[in-house]
Amino acid sequence: MKKYETVIGLEVHIELATKSKIFCSCSAEFGGEQNDHVCPACCGMPGMLPVTNKRVVDLGMTAGMMLNCEINRTTTFDKKNYYYPDLPCSYQTTQWFAPICVNGKVRIQTSKGEKDIRIKQIHMEEDAGKLVHDDWTDTSLVDYNRTSVPLIEIVSQPDFSSAEEVVAYLERLRSLLRFAKVSQCRMEQGSMRCDVNLSIREEGETKLGVRTEMKNMNSISAITRAIEYEVARHIDALENGTEELVQETRRWDDVKGKSYAMRSKETAGDYRYFPDPNVMPIVIDDEWFDSIKASLPEFPEVKKARFIDELGLSEYDADLITQSRAFCDCFEAAYKECGEAKEVANWLISDCMNMLNKKGSTMDQLKVDGTALGKLIKLVMESKVTRGNAKKILLVMDEETIDPEKYATENNFIVSNDTANIEKVIKEIVAADPKSVADYKGGKEKALMALFGKCMKTLKGNCDPQVLRKILLEEIDKA
């Protein structure tokens, strides 16, 4: 068999983290009852004029800077024409002639080493609505809640040669854009979607082969399977003539593990792009540009290296924390407050992570205030609150903003120094359970734990465990 190489280019749609839509003030929140987030502008009523959401431009620029792009200081919107009722105007407002960002690059790491993927452009555009096909009435039902929700489309050059590179790129994009708070990039909610353009050519050939496109892929594992399937299908067609390859858009069925032809591929000419006269051009002056530049976060890998080198975290801990901007922000604020990096890392990686897992939340949904976490850790380290009670306080901190010390005081979580009371409780428990005392004296270590537990329970956990253990042993000796 001849040797072939795969050529892949990606178009990645990212839903931006804004409160409102790109050209009107309707909510951009995910979900809601059908057609509840709509107005005459996003419903395409005649005469309605769009007004651009400034935050969309901010986030478009931020994405471009994170991906090493040049920013077009004068950027314009254009109409992309197609008839389909998921877009009520019969065109999509997007960018064609002067997109906000051009000529970027993203460095990826694969088993074969590092590689730069070139970004052709990033453009801002509106999302389409949702169609539900109703078999019962043989009609289609239209929901415009998602219409005009702001997106950026990141168009790469055809620089990928394997599914592994595609996955590394998508994970890198997701990490960078989440870090910069451009988007949540939640593929399962459709806030990150990917179109895969793929062709095969003989090794050494410079001309590209016939290209097929798979649209709206929203899971990394499905993308991997789809690429592997398409590569095999193309090679089979070229080697064995099983079918004639044509330029087309295909749909990936992840359950059946097959791709199906949807329609012949449109070309740019088919969309008849032209400047949208209703949306005024955006001119980005130096002040605006510099304010976005100044707001960029430290890159995750730079942060990770600093956490290891300067704060002494392990590679594992630093890696986990830098997966999420929310974790990083919380970590840094808590460390500033209590000065104990390793302790903060432990709380985040074990307690906070468990708490999020139980709620089915992502790391970016951590609501715990970092300074408050630092104060809580200080209370534990100073033995003012037991670790067990601190965990209870942490659960409250994820729901509301509280001062941990005030909350601990008001809810009797402060460790008692009243040794007279501790002795009284221990004496009563020891007197009431002579069997456990005898068992312990007879060598059963577990019996001590049982007595310890009873005492701690009676004292509602508000007792220094070391003090409790010391007094308990003394009382057992006396008994």
Place this chain on the structure above:
Amino acid sequence: MERETLILLEKFDQLSLTDEERDAFLKFYDKQLEEKKALDAVDTENVERMVHVMPIMTVVREDEAKKIYSREDLQKGAPATSEGYWQVPRLVE
């Protein structure tokens, strides 16, 4: 313009021209193009692209979500609705 291109454009714009209308349009269009060739003689080397006919730039608003219209108001003029959806003839490619 090729006749096939015009037929493709008709499809995009959901038009259906007669053969006579096509002949007339193609004749008109080619004449227009011929006349526009005079513009090729203009030197545009150092001329900035005109981005808009109006001298108004950067019309933006802050990112605040507001609810002004109810679904019921917006759907008053709709020929058909169902459970809050607009209902349209079935569309499957």
